Amino acid sequence: MDETARAAYAEFATARWGALVRAGVVLGCDHHAAEDLAQATLVRCFVKWSQVERAHDRDAYVARVLVNLHRQGRRRRWRDEVPSEAPPERLVESDAAAVDDLEGVRRALLCLTPEQREAVVLRVHLQLPEREAAAVLGVPPGTVKSRLSRALSRLATEPTVIEMRGGRQ
Amino acid sequence: MTDDTEQRVIALIDRIPVAGAPVADLVREGVRTRQRRRTRWIAGGAGSLAVIGIVTAILMSGSDASRGRDPVPVASDSPTATSTTTTPAAPLPIVEGRWIVEALIGPGGKPVLDDRWRGQVWLKLENGHVTGDTGVNSIFGRYEQGGADGEDLVFLPDKLGTTLVGCTDSSGANCEPPLLDRLLAVRHVSQVGKKVYLHAESWMIVAVLRPAG
Numbered sequence A: 001m002d003e004t005a006r007a008a009y010a011e012f013a014t015a016r017w018g019a020l021v022r023a024g025v026v027l028g029c030d031h032h033a034a035e036d037l038a039q040a041t042l043v044r045c046f047v048k049w050s051q052v053e054r055a056h057d058r059d060a061y062v063a064r065v066l067v068n069l070h071r072q073g074r075r076r077r078w079r080d081e082v083p084s085e086a087p088p089e090r091l092v093e094s095d096a097a098a099v100d101d102l103e104g105v106r107r108a109l110l111c112l113t114p115e116q117r118e119a120v121v122l123r124v125h126l127q128l129p130e131r132e133a134a135a136v137l138g139v140p141p142g143t144v145k146s147r148l149s150r151a152l153s154r155l156a157t158e159p160t161v162i163e164m165r166g167g168r169q
Numbered sequence B: 001m002t003d004d005t006e007q008r009v010i011a012l013i014d015r016i017p018v019a020g021a022p023v024a025d026l027v028r029e030g031v032r033t034r035q036r037r038r039t040r041w042i043a044g045g046a047g048s049l050a051v052i053g054i055v056t057a058i059l060m061s062g063s064d065a066s067r068g069r070d071p072v073p074v075a076s077d078s079p080t081a082t083s084t085t086t087t088p089a090a091p092l093p094i095v096e097g098r099w100i101v102e103a104l105i106g107p108g109g110k111p112v113l114d115d116r117w118r119g120q121v122w123l124k125l126e127n128g129h130v131t132g133d134t135g136v137n138s139i140f141g142r143y144e145q146g147g148a149d150g151e152d153l154v155f156l157p158d159k160l161g162t163t164l165v166g167c168t169d170s171s172g173a174n175c176e177p178p179l180l181d182r183l184l185a186v187r188h189v190s191q192v193g194k195k196v197y198l199h200a201e202s203w204m205i206v207a208v209l210r211p212a213g
Helices: A003-027 A031-047 A049-054 A058-075 A096-109 A114-125 A130-137 A141-155 A159-163 B002-014 B023-061 B179-184
Strands: B097-104 B122-126 B129-133 B138-146 B152-155 B188-192 B195-199 B205-211
Touching: A003 A031, A003 A049, A003 A058, A003 A096, A003 A114, A003 B002, A003 B023, A031 A049, A031 A058, A031 B023, A049 A058, A058 A114, A058 A130, A096 A159, A096 B002, A114 A130, A114 A141, A114 B002, A130 A141, A141 B002, A159 B002, B097 B179, B138 B179, B152 B188, B179 B205
Parallel strands: none
Antiparallel strands: B097 B122, B097 B205, B122 B129, B129 B138, B138 B152, B188 B195, B195 B205
16 A cells, blocks of 8 residues: 555545444444444455445445444454554543443433444434445345334434434534 | 434434544554465465465376375475474464364355255364365365454465365266365354354355364
8 A cells, every 4th residue: 555545544544433433332332342343444444445445435335344343243252452552542531521421322222223223323323325224234225214213213212312402514 | 203313313423422543553453454464365376376286286197096085195395284393373262173064155155065965074173274074075284263353264275185086976077065165265264153154355154164063
């Protein structure tokens, strides 16, 4: 990988990091496991960078890697850690409000099945089109639709969700 | 109501706190992973050429003895189970043991193990050494398991050999299960319950193994 590609990858990874960590939490990981999952996903993208660049929809490609790694991790305990010489900058541990936010989100999502969480991640959080989400999950688009519908119905009754206002601008 | 809920869920997810992206770590680990894979591919390519040469040499020799069921040495200077001096990668318990090959998937994604061979095709993996039976021929060789959690598995092509008993059906076509070919495609391994799944580079399942006995 030359310097230009490496710079493009760095930009790509920086832009998606937050979304991937949040996706990991929605999928059911705790915060550290979500970071591990995001790291493993982006390392896989580095290794397959030429494929990522050629991908028709990069977000769908990354989502597929994320979901597959998470499913593999569910089958066995997640241990795919990336060693680091220096600990990354943390916002979480020292910020009680942030921890409360995280726990609130995790509590609200407890009512969802793993399949419903995947649908929420792909369709609501990563905003993939229904067809792309279906391709990532390996199910028909109608199944994605019904999973999402059930997930949103359940979430609509969750106090933490009811308290929320607005969305992404 | 659904759209409203969706907006609220988006707002909820966006509240999840996130630290800065460890880009330098990602690049470093990516480079390391690439190097590991490149080394394996180079070894694999050289090994494939060696296997072709060895099989050709054995076919050319054409002796009756070489068609017996006893394992044929892949090359006089090839390491064997007793003569090898290289240390295999630290073996992990996930693949060690004697396994019945329950399913074998071809490159096109279709099963290639006929019902008639079911239960007859097996593999034994132990301390980096593999032995087995295709139902027709014995196979023998070496494997390496690695990766952060033991998910990488390769059968070393230059250390993999087989006996050469012929097996043809009524039409004269080769009917031996292509176990050796499929093992050469294996790059990863995973385990669900007692079953072990061998995967290709793309994580497509190549073989499903269940414990023997």
